[in-house]
Amino acid sequence: MELQQRSLTSRNLLVPIGSVVLALLVGSIFILVVGENPLYAYRVLLVESFGSINNIAGTLQRSTPLIFTGLGVAFAFRCGLFNIGAEGQLYVGGMVAAIIGVSFGNLPGLIHLPIAVFAGMLAGGLWAAIPGILKAKLGVHEVINTIMMNFVAYYLTDFLVTGPFHGGRWAPETDRVFPTAVLERILPPSRLNTGIFLAIVALVVVYIVLWKTKTGYEIRAVGLNPSAAEYGGISVARNMVLAMVISGAVASLAGVEQVLGVHGRFIQRFSPDLGFIGIAVALLGKNHPVGVFFAAVLFGALRTGGAAMDRLTDVPRELVVIIQAMIIMFVAADELIRRLVPRRRKA
Amino acid sequence: MGNVLEIDRITKRFPGVVANDAVSLDVEAGEIHALVGENGSGKSTLMNIVYGLYQADSGEIRLNGERVEIDDPRDAINLGLGMVFQHFMLVDTLTVAENVILRAEPQKFRFVDYRKAEQEVARLADAYGLRIDPRAKVADISVGQEQRVEILKALYRRAKVLILDEPTAVLTPQETEELFQVMRNLREQGTTIVFITHKIKEVLAISDRVSVLRRGKLVGTRSTAETGHKELAEMMVGREVLLRVEKEPAKPGAPVAEISGLYVDDQRGTAAVKDVSLKIRQGEVVGIAGVEGNGQQELVEAITGLTTARTGKVLLHGEPIQHLGPMRIKRKGISYIPEDRHKRGLILDYNVADNLILGLHTQPPFVEHRLFRSERHIAEHARKLVEEYDIRPPNPELLMYTLSGGNQQKAIVAREFSRRPEFLICSQPTRGLDIGAIEFIHREIIRQRDRGTAILLVSAELDEILSLSDTIAVMYDGKIVAVLPAQEADERRLGYLMLGGDPHLPEGDAERGVTAT
Structure with a gap:
């Protein structure tokens, strides 16, 4: 009897926005505990992340890898798969991009860069295909396997970066990639680079794939109701593998962007949990590209502003980690928020 | 005897719909009062108001002549009302007795007195003929038994008026018969029962009086003895209903599908379909009658490619298809209306x-x-089918789960029929639907037949099998035990065969449980 749409409505934005507000409220308790004024601290956070072109560039730079990992995780979610392996996928992707980047010094940039980017994506995609195939063919749970694949990726890249591809300097890192393989900086001194455009392209492409193609129709069908998908002639196994490949490829772009755009080289364990924060980004963004974009920007802003808050106030930067954690808790406990906001009695 | 429950001009509105429009209803002490109506006619809403789950916008409720305010189910329980819902609210990991006493535990030195609880539950169960083991874990008992636990919960709380919301929807015919016996026992011992259903047969089998709701309004109350199937159906639907499907005799053509020597395993790996052979011709309906769980499901899933047969052949126009996947089989011109529309047929x-x-x-x-x-x-296709099959509300943008069961089923029928199949398989095509929707779907099936489609119909409803089929095959224990022309079949004969009766004897004594299915 009750007619309600479950798509993008105000009711759907309630949980993400409510979660952020509640998390900030809880965060203010911690700020009070350290003896600061929450309003002041949050003002610093806001100004330092969005207050100037330079600050906005810094925020976007920190958001870029989160868009990739968030989008990758969200894509797998749409097929009913929980990809916890974005961290490993981005290391593998980043490493392959670095290897291509330090080799082939005589290629023109127009070819070198696309090859490095594409090879990184391909590597991440294939890396994610392994748990995908194990899930589709043998029913092994993808959560276990993607976690395990993370460790394999850590130690494999550890080996490569300290062994065959160790650069000329003492530190555990590769040589600089050739300038022809670099994602150019835009708006220096921030490290924002052309990877942000790649991220926006990825958002649009994922949107189109999911909602405008028959492939997306099949992937979402498998995610929503595998039995009905099977009945409709959709191969559940094939789509699961495909979804993992695309998910891994997109997530690995985070590593590619960090290597080719931010550091210019592969640095051992460079990622500050970008893959895991990506899970939070996907969750907060409701597995929708538009939501993922805003969630990634929010988390990017928290990291940028958090560093400044640490410098300018007595509030330690760890506060933003608490806020991030709170956001996830509140999103996960969405019923709680729904109850806080009065609603007409259900029919 | 006087009225125990009086519902007086109850009105309840939900956004966009009047669920109950000044409904007045009297329930006499000690009667079984059936409340019938199509899906969405407001019967459940009305009883939810009585039980305190909803508040009426206007009107009043009287118990034993006294006006009562029922704000929540706790009030209702204290006033001697009990309700058993379609979806049970039991804790799987607790025992039957523990579930029954939950939140009303007998105590001894401030500890729960489990021994007393078990005794009390056993005594109650015994008194009303509710066969159940108080110590069994709810997770281990059947749906029918879970329902008994819910009834016991109400009785344990001393319910004088028991509301049963479509209790038979989840039961097998045998369990339904047992439930009816329990209801008669309850009535004998003075409990009043309000019995919500949309099956007229059940109303006639068990109730003393019947009230009919249509679109939120009370159409009328009748004494069951003075009414009949036809009148009730008309009251429910609001117009004359064809109780029999009108159809010409079939004009079968060449065989379309031939199944031979088919063996199919179930999920546990034991044979569920054993050596089934069957031929379905153009323009005929072959009905498979059988108690559920005798291999029908596995047979159908093997034909449609959703499971793989162990051995045997499925031929479509002489070409083997048993090794093909669901998509290839669909493309060969097979349509399938699955038994479980939520799990298989739709993405809600x-x-x-x-x-x-x-x-x-x-x-x-x-x-x-x-x-x-x-x-x-895609939009054009949807618009066309929504109109042609009268899917309501007529908005293809609505998410499927917002539609009623009848309209969901219409959507499946629309989709599968629009492919103009050569071979159509319908599994329980009208389960859980109201009369209007059943009539519609039956008419559509016959229309398909008349355009030359070969149809395999699987149904647990004998009425449906009898009214639609041209040839009837009876399935028992994975085997086709008899194939007979529809003219030679009747309910008694089929019921006998379905329960494993010897097809070569005319009719034995072993036809228990064939009534009131």
Whole structure:
């Protein structure tokens, strides 16, 4: 009897926005505990992340890898798969991009860069295909396997970066990639680079794939109701593998962007949990590209502003980690928020 | 005897709909009062108001002549009302007795007195003929037994008036018969029962009086002895209803599908279909009668490619298809209306339009340039089918789960019929639907037959088998035990065969449980 749409409505934005507000409220308790004024601290956070072109560039730079990992995780979610392996996928992707980047010094940039980017994506995609195939063919749970694949990726890249591809300097890192393989900086001194455009392209492409193609129709069908998908002639196994490949490829772009755009080289364990924060980004963004974009920007802003808050106030930067954690808790406990906001009695 | 429960001009509005419009209803002490109406006619809403789950916008409720305010189910329980819902609210990991006493535990030195609880539950169960083991874990008992636990919960709380919301929807025919016996025992011992259903047969079998709701309004109350199937059906639907499907005799043509020596295993790996052979010809309906769980499901899933047969052949126009996957089989011209529309037939979180292309979504015109969806054609297809099959509300953008069961089923029927199949398989096509929707779907099936489609119909409803089929096959324990022309079949004969009776004897004594299915 009750007619309600479950798509993008105000009711759907309630949980993400409510979660952020509640998390900030809880965060203010911690700020009070350290003896600061929450309003002041949050003002610093806001100004330092969005207050100037330079600050906005810094925020976007920190958001870029989160868009990739968030989008990758969200894509797998749409097929009913929980990809916890974005961290490993981005290391593998980043490493392959670095290897291509330090080799082939005589290629023109127009070819070198696309090859490095594409090879990184391909590597991440294939890396994610392994748990995908194990899930589709043998029913092994993808959560276990993607976690395990993370460790394999850590130690494999550890080996490569300290062994065959160790650069000329003492530190555990590769040589600089050739300038022809670099994602150019835009708006220096921030490290924002052309990877942000790649991220926006990825958002649009994922949107189109999911909602405008028959492939997306099949992937979402498998995610929503595998039995009905099977009945409709959709191969559940094939789509699961495909979804993992695309998910891994997109997530690995985070590593590619960090290597080719931010550091210019592969640095051992460079990622500050970008893959895991990506899970939070996907969750907060409701597995929708538009939501993922805003969630990634929010988390990017928290990291940028958090560093400044640490410098300018007595509030330690760890506060933003608490806020991030709170956001996830509140999103996960969405019923709680729904109850806080009065609603007409259900029919 | 006087009225124990009086509902006086109750009105309840939900956004956009009047669920109950000044409904007045008297329930006499000690009677079984049936409350019938189509899905969405407001019967459950009305009883939820009585039980305190909803508040009426206006009107009053009187118990034993006294006006009562029922704000929540706790008030209702204290006033001697009990209600058993369609969806049970039991804790799987607790025992029957523990579930019954939950929140009303007998105590001894402030500890729960489990011994007393078990004794009390056993005594109650015994008194009303509710066969159940108080120590069994709810997780281990059948749906029918879970329902008994719910009834015991109400009785344990000393319910004088018991409301049963479509209790038979989840029961097998045998369990239904047992429930009716329990209801008679309850009545004998003074409990008043309000029995919600939309099956007229059950009303006639068990109730003393019956009230009919249609679109939120009370159409009337009748004494069961003075009414009949026809009158009740008309009251429910609001117009004359064809109780028999009107059809010409079939004009069968060449065989379309031939199944021979088919063996199919169930999920546990034991044979569920044993050596089944069957031929379905153009323009005829072959009905498979049988108690559920005798291999019908596995047979159908093997034909449609959703499971793989162990051995045997399925031929379509003489060509073997038993090794093909679901998509290839669909493309050969087989349509399938699955038994479980929520699990198999629909993606509830997709909108109506997207559900109407499930299985067609890889074919032109719904795909352009081999990859992209053609929104225009998808929308056009949806608009056409929604109109042609009268799917309501007529908005293809609505998510499927917002539609009523009848309209969901219409959507499946629309999708599968629109493919103009040569071979159509219908499994329980009208389960849980109201009379109007059943009538519609039956008419559509016959229309398909008359355009020359070969149809295999699987149904647990003997009425449905008898009224639609031209040939009837009876399935028992995975085997086809008899095939007979529809003219030679009747309910008694089929019931006897379905329960494993010897097909070569005319009719034995072993026809218990065939009544009131």
